Amino acid sequence: MAELSNAPAPSPEALVDIYRRMIRIERNDDAIRKTIRLGRLVMPYYSARGQEVIPATISSLLTDDDKICTIYRGIHDMVAKDMPLRPLWAEIAGRVDGTCKGKGGPMHLTHPETGVMVTTGIVGSSMPIANGLAWAAKLDGSKRVTIAYFGDGASNIGAFHEALNLASVWKLPVIFVCQNNGFAEHTRYENGTSVDFIAKRAIGYGMPGHTVDGNDPLAMYAAAHEAITRAREGEGPTLLECKTFRFLGHVLGDDDKYMTKEEKAAAIAKDPLPAFKAWLVAQGHATEDQLAQMQAKIEAEVEDAQEFGLASPLPSVDELRRDVFAEEMPA
């Protein structure tokens, strides 16, 4: 594994901003789950509870101009990228005010204004498309970077290997961010993946690869800062493997039979959210009160978005024929 260079330490404001994004992800996730349980939302939900640090830290280093391609378990990536929550909720509820007029749903959100370019339900497919966005950034002569988010299981798909090779040959400003939560659906990491660290695979493609504690904002910041800077300076792609854990299984309602109670309990005991909050306060970067106020504001935002989304009208049936092509198709 390549050594990390000395990235600058994040400012207190940057750290609080990372926490803001984390808590926004968590509060939103909590509200989605409650709404599903109440029967007011019907959708398959792939919660990323436990994985907040990864996109929160990366997004704190991105601008609206930077792009992301993400996956079915990617609502945290979008929330971290500051996607507005009203259209997000309307979309997961399948309503007209959704980011995609209710036609994409929870596995296919798109919101170009905040750089959310593609959300895919096909494992491993975020990477080849991220390459094209990065190629365009290069052709435009811009410093824009593109992030491809994916899981550990996705690194066993052919598209991963093709995409890393091409990105390296073309020196693309793209960062491949593997959120390694230890499981691919029900398959434990070592039963599906031939290497002990996914970052090792970067060696095969001639790019730097780092395995990072994805629950540690400082480690994530250093790794992401280096990769993003490298990409912006035209030095090419990086593979970041961010180790984490998904607290709620593969899909909501999953019975977790494929993991032990102990390992799950141990992971949850290390929940990065309360730990980071306590650290921020102990360091004097924020007071309990400030963080509580921040949280209250976010809760109000989530509640407003939820009400807005669930009250938004259903799409009309003629939408089936619209947006198949740019021109409307005859019946």
Place this chain on the structure above:
Amino acid sequence: MTAKKMNSLQAVNSALAQAMAEDDKVLVLGEDVADREGGGVTGATAGLSTRFGDDRVKSTPISEQAIIGAAIGAALAGYKPVAEIMLMNFTTVCMDMIFNHAAKLRFMSGGQSTVPITIRTLTGAGWQTAGQHADHLEGWFAHTAGIKVVAPSTPADYKGLLLSCIQDPDPCIFIESAGSLFIPGEVDEVATPIPLGKARIVQEGTDITIISWSSQVLRCQAALPALAEAGISAELIDLRTVSPWDREAVLASVAKTGRALVAHEAVRDFGPGGEIAATIAEELFGQLKAPVRRLGAPKSPVPFAKVLEDAYIVSPDRVADAVKALMA
């Protein structure tokens, strides 16, 4: 406008050059496409990287998913990439990118994403390339919502239709077919795009309508003299675009002739001919003088041995026989 004699391969090259000169958002990518790699295995992209630069004409690794993925991503960011998938059988390894992503992103995003990519690919039996290098898979693509399927047969159409595909705001698959690639014709040096979805009447007639596309049009054309000799006035339609197809032109013609034969190189069963035949039957049931017939390849992989390959292809003789049977 000056016209030049060229074959369809040269027409493709000429279309790409024209499109790239007219719009600097047009890009070309694919295996070996740059001049350093010889300008493509068939030479279809020769000279483009020298003229337009290595940034706009990019040779890729042998990575079909990466090729189409890069095309999609660049398209989402405002470019118009033309991706070459060397042979149509190789689209099978990037079907996810084509089918799940390129074709669906506009719809799934509620109209926000636009994927103006063109996928150029080559196929066709008759060259003894056998099972994995010669399938006509337009039916797969035509069955998919969100992608347009274009299959020309003459050099002028290759150029005019390719220009339209590149300008089209949606993904198009442009099928080049070995049987039509080297036959010369007149092509405008600066051509006007030919609208997608509009058929071409190759020959007018009053007794029967033959509907075809791609290289099969040439085989149908070769059957016309025998039909004329038999006193049959056949109307031959080159569909040019398989999806969306020109229903109006086909239905108007069959309404006039009362008989229809669909002939394609793709396997007959579950092929695009079935869709066209069914539409004719649904729309013109009362006016038909005979049942609609389809000709296509047998449900067999493309064979190697010449005798088998000849039997696989829908020959001019088989077209003529089918027409005569329908007239009887």
